[in-house]
Structure formats: C-alpha cells, structure tokens
Amino acid sequence: MYFSSGFFTCIGKDGKIYDELKYVWLQGRQVWMYCRLYRTMERFNKPEILEAAKSGGAFLQRFARIPNSGSPWKCAFCLTRDGKALKVQRTIFSECFYVMAMDELARVTGDKDMQAEAAQMMDQLVHWVRVDPSGLGKPQLSGDTPVCSMAVPMMLLCLVQQLTEARSGEEVDKYREVGGWCVKQILQHIQRGGTAILESVSSEGKELPGCEGRLQNPGHALEAGWFLLQYGLENGDQELQRTAVDKFMEIPFLTGWDKEHGGLLYFLDVDGYCPTQLEWSMKLWWPHCEALIAYLMAYSHTKEPVLLERFTQVYDYTFSHFSDAENGEWFGYLTQQGKVTLDFKGGPFKGFFHVPRCLYMCEKILDSILNKQES
C-alpha cells in the first residue's frame, strides 16, 4: 500500500478494503499526521513511518495537481487507484491539505523545494480567499452573493500556524497578517448578541436569511474554539482566549449536546427548525474528537472544573460509543440513539486524521498538566 502509490482509506469494519479511490483530503491529512507523529513523538520516530509519509507525499506531488484553466494550481478531490483525476471541487480544501502535507513533510526531510511549493500554494489560497475566487471555477450567478463560511478562515488559520511554527522572517510576518485576518473573520460568526455561533454569515458579518443563515455546526465551532485558544495563547491575547472558551466551546455544548441520548448533534437550526441536512441528528466521530481537544486544552489553561467535566462527559460518550472493542479503531457514524449505522472504519471523509490528531493532542496536553504538577 506504500511506495509512491498513496493510501487506501475505504476500510471496512474488520480492515478489509472496500473501495480503491484515493481522496486527496485524506491523502494529505495522512501524510501530515505521519510526519507530525514522526517529528514530535519519540515512539513514532521510526523509519517505516517516514517512508510511508514520503511515499504519500510523492503520490500527491505526482498526481494531485491537475491542469486548470483559471489558476496555475488546482488539486483534484478524488483520484483513481493509479492517480487519474476523477473529481475536482470548486473549493479550497484539497489545496489546503496539500499545503499541510508538503510543509510538514519538508520539516521532516529538510526538502526546501517542497517547502517552497507549499508556500507557493499558500499564496494561491490567500489570493482565492481574499482577492479573487474566480480561479476556483464557480460560475458567476446574480443571486450568489458572497458568503463567509467558517471553514475557510479556520482552515487558513490552521495553515498559518503550520507555516509559522518555529520560523521567523519576512514570510512569517506575511502569514501573521493573514492569521490576524482569519481570527477577525472567525469572530464574525458569533451572532445573536453573543448567544450563537453560526456556520455562515454575510461578507459584512451579518446573519444570512433562511436555513443557510440559521445553521449551526457544533463540532466545527468547537474546532474553531481550540484553534482560537491556541492562537490566543501564542500571541498572549487574553481576551481572545476568553472568547474561545466562552463562545466557541460553551455555546456548542449548550446547544449541541443531546440531553436525551448523549453525544453532539451534527447540525442544528438556531431557531429550532429542523435542518434540511438528512444527517443532522446523527452523531459523528469528528465533532467528538474536536470537543475532547477543546475542553482539555481549555481546562489545562484555565483550570476551571466545569471544563474538565465537559471533557469527561464527552470522553465517556466517545469511548463507549465510537471505539470498537472487537476489531479496533473507531466507528464514524451513529444514529441519534447511539447505534452504529455506517460500520466502516474509513471512508471518503474518515481517514487517518481526526482520531490520531485527537489522541496526539490530548496526550500532549495531559503530559503538560502532569509535568506542571510535578514541578
């Protein structure tokens, strides 16, 4: 499965591969995760992990980038087993995970060309988001007014943190400006007088009409929460740290936790209408991963007992519902009642990313709590 041929991610409940398509989001995330573990955790600093990451990176470099009329760079969303492009999205996310993978791999291998390629694609991403989105390939439609989706500044902020970590210089200053812009954009999603985090707002930071405007995604808000808290800590911004906890961690819990069955709901309408997403009431693994990171990180910095309670509550639900005692790994998709309803371990959107990132982050935070207590 290694050796410059990318990774299968469609893996059944007992480990059997049920589809051979290669999703670029998941290829990039897997390369990033391998490198991060290799680089920062001694017990994963093993040649076979580095080899897997390098072969994944080679696959991405060779096949993920595709010819594109509007922009010099575009990545496919999905490739065949042998690397032929099957689908391309008119969004920025395939390119984002490409940047994450290339920059982290370059940190491990010291490959300066690869680092430069990541930086070049980052410039393209910033151009699409802040200057001109037309290269993404969406037709211009009269009713399609610009919408700010929280995913976009979140993803860019994540890349800024990736590209600036332990670096300095002119390029880093440029990214810091982008980071500040991302934070401002994310904070616009606090709406309804500070009582709601809405997934999409207008480009002026106002609530949008209809279902789109009323949509809440608790897992996404929690992920934004720990991104903001981390950024606030790095920059000594205490007000931002407070906002991250009070708004992006507390509100999604109060609105998104299912009081009857436990677990975080996937989507909610802020006015209590039924969302139109068929999966709105399902319990997905990744919001629970983000919640575990968010509450543990917040507790470790504030020592507020309520945050440890939140962590424990999410932990108990997660480990009693998602992890599979029989065959290992986590299931990804439960009914509202908590029954496994899609029984595969990996699929088009579930790869080697949210679960290992969550365990990795939580282990790091727990270590830091224990070390502080000892000293």
Place this chain on the structure above:
Amino acid sequence: MYFSSGFFTCIGKDGKIYDELKYVWLQGRQVWMYCRLYRTMERFNKPEILEAAKSGGAFLQRFARIPNSGSPWKCAFCLTRDGKALKVQRTIFSECFYVMAMDELARVTGDKDMQAEAAQMMDQLVHWVRVDPSGLGKPQLSGDTPVCSMAVPMMLLCLVQQLTEARSGEEVDKYREVGGWCVKQILQHIQRGGTAILESVSSEGKELPGCEGRLQNPGHALEAGWFLLQYGLENGDQELQRTAVDKFMEIPFLTGWDKEHGGLLYFLDVDGYCPTQLEWSMKLWWPHCEALIAYLMAYSHTKEPVLLERFTQVYDYTFSHFSDAENGEWFGYLTQQGKVTLDFKGGPFKGFFHVPRCLYMCEKILDSILNKQES
C-alpha cells in the same frame, strides 16, 4: 404566493415557511402536477389551479433559464425568492423538469410557442446525453470515464412519454427513437446474471469498480419499473412488461425491504458492504410512492396476487409512518426504525410531486380495475 412569483417549498410540519429559496426541480414539478390534475381529473379542473400553474410557468420562463457559456440553454438549480440564480448544477435535471412543466402547461393553455420551447430544450437534452456533454460545464478529467447513471435514461424516457402522449407526426417518431434508446440503456442496469439492478454502469453496460458500481437504489429501480411497464404496455411489448415486473419490481423488494423494521431502505451495496451515503438506512417517502404505483400498476395488468400483497405491505407501512394525522401531508424522512427525523413537509427536494403523483396514479389504476370488473 402565486402571481408569477413561483412557489415556496420549504414548509414546516405545521405549514409554516422556513426558507424562501425556490428550487427549479420543484417549481417545474409543481407546475406539471397542477396541469396534469387540471387536465385529466374533473374535480381539479378549477380556475385557481390553472392560475397557479400559469404563474409558476411564468416564473420559470422569466427566471429559470440563465446565461451559459457552453450551451444555448441552461437552467439554474436554485433561485432566490425574487428569481436571482443562486446555484447551477452540471447535470440535466433542472432542464428536464422545465420541459415537463412547459409541455404540460402548453397542453392546458394551447400555447404553441411554449410547446416549441419545451421541444427545443428536449433537443438540447438529447444532445447533452447522446452527443456531447461538454455544455453541461464539467471539466474533462483523465480518470472520469463516462458512467451511465440510471437517472438519465429514466428521466429522458419520462419526457418522451410526456412529449408523445396523444400526438403524432415526424417529431413524435424522433422521440420514439429516443424512447427505444432509453429503454435499452435502462435494461443495461440489470447486472449479476439478472439478480441485481445497479444504479450506475459503464458506457459498455458493464459493472463499475468499487462502491459506485455496487450501489443499489431500490426506490429508483421501482420507479424505472413502472416507467418500463407503461412503455411496454403502450408498445405491446410483452417481454419488456415481464422484465419490468420480474427485475425492476421484484428484485428491489427482495433486496431493499427492511425485514426487521419494515419500509424500503434508501441505498444498498450489492455485496453487503455498508454504503458510504450517510442516509443509506433511512426510509424516504418517495421510494414508497414509486413502490405503490409500481405494484398496483403491475397487479392491474397481471392480476398476480403476489403483486397485490406487495402493494398492501407497502401501503400499510407508508400510511402508518409517513402521513401526519395531526397536521396533514406526509413527512419525508424517517430513521431506519421508522421514527420521523426530519419533520418538515416540504424542503429542497420534497415538493408537490411524488405524493400527489402517487395518489393520482393509484386512483386512476384503481378506477380502471373497478371499471373492468363492472363491465
């Protein structure tokens, strides 16, 4: 809500409008349904129904067609309340429902220009499907080999039946050739030695690799079943009638009926893997509508008791789970266990179409059964 301004379709459980977007599929279907009821059922031959249909048609003519670089005609998928295009799909379906609406409205009003417009768009559709799809706006990708989705010939066959009904002449002969081609295409979806109906096959009529190739959609197969049976009856093709019943009606029941909880599952994998669609195990209203039409139509022509049993079984499940005794209308989306999980009556994909078409078709078929018995 009438008067050339189109129809709201996002209607909550108690009738309240929760979103004002106008979906072109549903606008076209609603116009078609009003006209069909007005034209063929005496108790609906009322001026207010005709007025509603005409105003919906005027809205579509004014706003649904949008400028398009690749082809002379393209319809939007979704419009704002005041008719501005918000989204356009790179498929044929908005245009198909536009043709259905315009042709049926022209039959009621006698508007020859409108009928010609429907015919002109039909030519465009056939060109996209049989000659050159590039005008739909999808980029050419090396791994994206042509796939035959059952929806495409089904939809075209439905339009052929719409455009040829009670007409004759050169144009009709042209459509009949298209109809024959559609039937052949649909029959290619019988796979695995006649034991499965697969949703997508290669352009050579072979099974595709992976999840896409293994996907079954029982509701869709049943809908194809009654389209084929109707076509077989109109053309005196007894073999096709038999295939429609034995393959497109019996197989989806044997594979798609949930023996534990009742109802038809939405998606299935022919090899028993878990589908990757999050909603695979849900019970949707429309497959049940198609099943009711299919089994009653098949029973009325064959008088085989098993088909009446199938009808009764689907009927019992449908009317005890989908219809809302409190506020009227049907719910659209249930969990596998049969609990309402999206409680609205109309949404982006549920409009005034599947339920009234089902009731209309079943009433017509029941009348014909009773009339035959009397004579």
